[in-house]
Amino acid sequence: SAVISQKPSRDICQRGTSLTIQCQVDSQVTMMFWYRQQPGQSLTLIATANQGSEATYESGFVIDKFPISRPNLTFSTLTVSNMSPEDSSIYLCSVDWGDHQPQHFGDGTRLSIL
Amino acid sequence: AQSVAQPEDQVNVAEGNPLTVKCTYSVSGNPYLFWYVQYPNRGLQFLLKYITGDNLVKGSYGFEAEFNKSQTSFHLKKPSALVSDSALYFCAVRERSSASKIIFGSGTRLSIRP
Numbered sequence: 001s002a003v004i005s006q007k008p009s010r011d012i013c014q015r016g017t018s019l020t021i022q023c024q025v026d027s028q029v030t031m032m033f034w035y036r037q038q039p040g041q042s043l044t045l046i047a048t049a050n051q052g053s054e055a056t057y058e059s060g061f062v063i064d065k066f067p068i069s070r071p072n073l074t075f076s077t078l079t080v081s082n083m084s085p086e087d088s089s090i091y092l093c094s095v096d097w098g099d100h101q102p103q104h105f106g107d108g109t110r111l112s113i114l
Numbered sequence: 115a116q117s118v119a120q121p122e123d124q125v126n127v128a129e130g131n132p133l134t135v136k137c138t139y140s141v142s143g144n145p146y147l148f149w150y151v152q153y154p155n156r157g158l159q160f161l162l163k164y165i166t167g168d169n170l171v172k173g174s175y176g177f178e179a180e181f182n183k184s185q186t187s188f189h190l191k192k193p194s195a196l197v198s199d200s201a202l203y204f205c206a207v208r209e210r211s212s213a214s215k216i217i218f219g220s221g222t223r224l225s226i227r228p
Contacts, residue, residue, distance in 0.1 A: 004157075040202060042220045043158075092157055096216065100146045100165045103206075103216050105157030 002027050002095055006106030013083055013113050020079045021109045023093035028073035031096040034066070036089045037108070043092065049076040083113045116141040118207045120219040127195045127226055135190040135222045137205030147188040148206040148216065149179055158204060164188060175199070195226045 003026040013019050023032065032049040047068055048056040055068035070076045080087055094105045118139045127133045139145065146165060150158040162173025169181045179190045188205060205219040 001160075006157075040221075040223065042204070043218050045215075094157075098214075099210075100163065100208075102148050102150075102160040102163055103158075104160065107155070107157045110155070 002029065002104050004093065004095060004104055004106040006093055006109055008109055009107065010110040011112070013111065015084055015113055017083055018079055018081045019083065019111065020077050021091055021093075023076045023078070023106055025074045025095050029095040029097060030073070031098065032070060032076045033094045033096065033103070034068060034076070034078045035092040035094065037092060038089055046078070046091075049078075080111065083111075085113045087111065088113045116145070116207055116209055116214070116217050118205050118217055118219040120203075120205055120222045122222050123220075124223045124225065127224070129197050129226050129228050130194050133192050133195045133199070133224065133226070135203050135205075135224060137188045137190065137219060139186050139188065139205075139207045141186075141207050141209055143210055144183075145210060146208045147179075147181060148208070149173065149177070149188075149190050150204040150206060150218075151175075152202040152204065152221075154201075161190075161203075197226045197228055200224055200226045 005024045007022045034046040035043040037043050045058045046061045049068050049070040051070045067079045090108045090110050092108045094103045096103045148163045149161040151161050152158050162171050164171050164181045172178045177192050181188050203222050206216045208216045
């Protein structure tokens with residue numbers, strides 16, 4: 001298992017601004033993911049954060065809106081750019097060792113856009 | 115393509131009664147199966163997993179899950195529910211390939227009344 005620290009835990013932002021969310025893991029891990037979740041709903045995968053290369057985005061998500069960095073095997077950031085009220089959601093990072101290992105999640109960032 | 119279904123949005127059970135949260139999947143081969151729980155303002159927490167062998171898997175907090183290959187199901191169970199079990203539960207599946215991602219179900223809200 002791993003300890004995953006995600007910051008900030010919540011924020012209230014103004015329309016048109018950007019926010020960067022940080023995810024720190026206490027051990028090296030190959031796969032890191034970023035998800036979006038509406039309260040009480042299922043997870044939607046935004047992208048896979050690849051170390052040393054550009055992130056792999058899922059359909060409906062683009063780099064200009066959700067730039068991701070992965071400078072090393074223990075850290076990643078997700079930026080939500082030019083925010084609108086539709087971006088109000090919970091953003092979760094997770095780590096995965098693949099095979100039969102379960103994913104582990106941070107506690108999420110609860111984002112509200114005014 | 116792999117998929118997982120949780121047919122019930124909500125399950126209501128009286129404290130002390132047994133509970134079941136249903137999950138069915140569609141994956142080629144013999145997948146890895148997982149259950150997660152999400153408490154308010156927290157990320158997803160791993161409960162248990164099925165890899166191979168005994169069809170009844172025991173996990174955290176007294177939960178267990180029964181794998182049924184013929185019905186492609188992996189239902190979560192607990193003999194005696196507690197009010198503190200009230201949370202959002204997710205079933206997840208992964209194909210037996212090192213490159214495959216975990217796919218999450220839509221989630222089931224479990225409500226335990228005193």
